[in-house]
Amino acid sequence: MVKLTNYSREEYKQYLISKIDDQDTTSVYDTLMDLHPTDRAEIYKELNKEQREFVHKLLVPKELGEVFEQLETEEQEQLLEEVDEQYAATMFDDMYADDAADFLAEMNDEKARDILSSMEDEEAEEVRELMAYDEETAGALMTKEFIALHAKDTVSSVLERLRKEAPDAETIYYLYVVDDNNKLAGVVSLRDLITADPADYVEKPMSTRVVSVEAEEDQEDVARLIKKYDFLAVPVVTKQNTLVGIITVDDILDVVEEETEEDFGEISATRGSLDAKISSFGAAKKRAPWIIMLMFLGLVTANVIDQFEETLEAVVILAAFIPLIMDSAGNTGTQALAVVVRRLAIGDVEKGQIGKMVRREFGTGVYLGIFCAITIMILIPLLYGNFVLAGVVGASIFITLSVATIVGAVIPLIINKLKIDPAVASGPFITTLNDVIGLMVYFTIATSLLQYL
Structure with missing residues (x-):
């Protein structure tokens, strides 16, 4: 449990709220200012409107600004609606320029202009300068408060x-x-x-x-x-x-979290829907394009199976191993994708090392293919008594895993070369592509050996 001095955060919160309800100005002020701004903000979020208004009257703009900086955008907007315009302007004047710029960048142009016009000229000009830089650049991230x-x-x-x-x-x-x-x-x-x-x-x-x-x-x-x-x-x-x-460095930690969330969203095809506050309908709208596209790719998988209908009719047991081939291919490709995207994200791929990395992933796929093939070629004869079937599945697994790692490694490298975020080579996309490859390999081998099955 997080401790604030000698008490838990919950104990501090309950004590503070009771003092706010009692209108105990001295105790509330001393308790709040004894806390780190982050803890003040966490407790502030738990207050109702009347309690927040008491805190607004108690704290000077600079002190409330320290709380404001720790809030989410929606909470910041709510705070601004509850204080008068002059108080808000003074609060922005006392805030670090980069924090003020970050907030105003989320506002509509008219509201941002109103706030800037109410600020002191020097402070407003610093904020405008930061807002002029492109998003996700050093200029947009920097602060002007330095010596x-x-x-x-x-x-x-x-x-x-x-x-x-x-x-x-x-x-x-x-x-x-x-x-x-x-x-x-x-x-x-x-x-x-x-x-x-x-x-x-x-x-x-x-x-x-x-x-x-x-x-x-x-x-x-x-x-x-x-x-x-x-x-x-x-x-x-x-x-x-x-x-x-x-x-x-504190701003860089925010960047790392933001970029990690973005990459995770790209790889899992859930970009834009990771926010816990987004509604089910909103999340569905953001995920739908990927799901629909993958659904069409799934039709390619279905078409591959349809092309080998005669093989399946001749040896029905082959159908039992379709999920095994598809899952193994998808999982292995996604692992390779994650490794490459991560190395690209942290800048760990220097010129001349790409070939080495691809060879390593291919070697990994070969070894995984060997391990899985040996395992399956031992189990199938024991379960089904068919050594030829074991050979077909084993060879398919070996080839598929070897190819899947190459696909998972090379596609993000190509996308990165085109100056596109490599994370867009999402896990579901790589998985579906490797499913198709795995099935093609599996049924091609099975068809060529059909007379022995």
């Missing part, structure tokens, strides 16, 4: 400045150094500043080997870079190397 230094600043002056400005900055663990033209020149850590001689200039402890990303870079590439270097933050620059913002 930039100059090489000729003294360490003591920087430390004094941090005491005043740090509360409004997204992070101070890395501080970026710019020249007179605001071009990125170096980076210095807070640890290096604290341990440096106060009389030294910043240029002494700073490093000029700075890893940065351009504002138009894809957010997945930024996530991979931060993971590679174990950064807490990374600077964002223009093509001219002008420092325009920073991206912190």
Whole structure:
């Protein structure tokens, strides 16, 4: 159970709600502000309208903004409807620009313009700048709340400045150094500043080997870079190397979750319907295109079986192994698909390694085919007393699994080469394709050996 200080979240919630109902201003304020913003938001979600209104009156806009940032979009919209326009404008002024931009990007244009027009000019301009970048780029993800230094600043002056400005900055663990033209020149850590001689200039402890990303870079590439270097933050620059913002690791964690959910939705053909809040009808609408397409592909499978009707009529027992062939092919192909898509997603496929990866997956399929073929060729004679049938099924399993891994590995690589998200090579699609291949192999072998069955 999650503990908040010495109590569970449920105990804290019940205590806080009782104090809100008692209109105990001091206890409610002290209890709320003692909690992490995430815990405040979790408890806020449990309040009814009257209780929320009490909290709105109790907290200043900046404090309520910390709760607002932790809410889902629908909950944020509800909060805005319950506070007056001036309060909301002040709240947005005090929020980090990237959080405000994320919310306003979800609003319709008219509502977003109204909120921006009510904000302070400087804060509104920062939000507009972030909203101008394409979605899922470094520019759209970055924050403008950072502290930039100059090489000729003294360490003591920087430390004094941090005491005043740090509360409004997204992070101070890395501080970026710019020249007179605001071009990125170096980076210095807070640890290096604290341990440096106060009389030294910043240029002494700073490093000029700075890893940065351009504002138009894809957010997945930024996530991979931060993971590679174990950064807490990374600077964002223009093509001219002008420092325009920073991206912190907490925003990257959101990106990783978002991209993982997107890939999972693509692979399982459920993209857009993973949200627990979506209705059954809404989920069905989003899944229907894939299901209908796969249904038509299923007709191809039915047609394959129909083409070998005479073989089935001659040896009816062959029908018993159709599910086995289809399931084995689909499962093996989906495994290969998952491996390749995952490696592509984390950027683990370098130029020149594609052939090696495909060969590995093919080898895996061959070994799986051998293991499964041996197993089935032992079981069928024991159960059905037919060694030829065992050979047909065993050979079919071996060939099918070998081919299925190639299909599962190569298709996402081709799609990726075409600059399309490889996850769209969904599991159901690969499964259906391998079903067709497996049946073709199975019935071709069975037909050629029909006189011996």
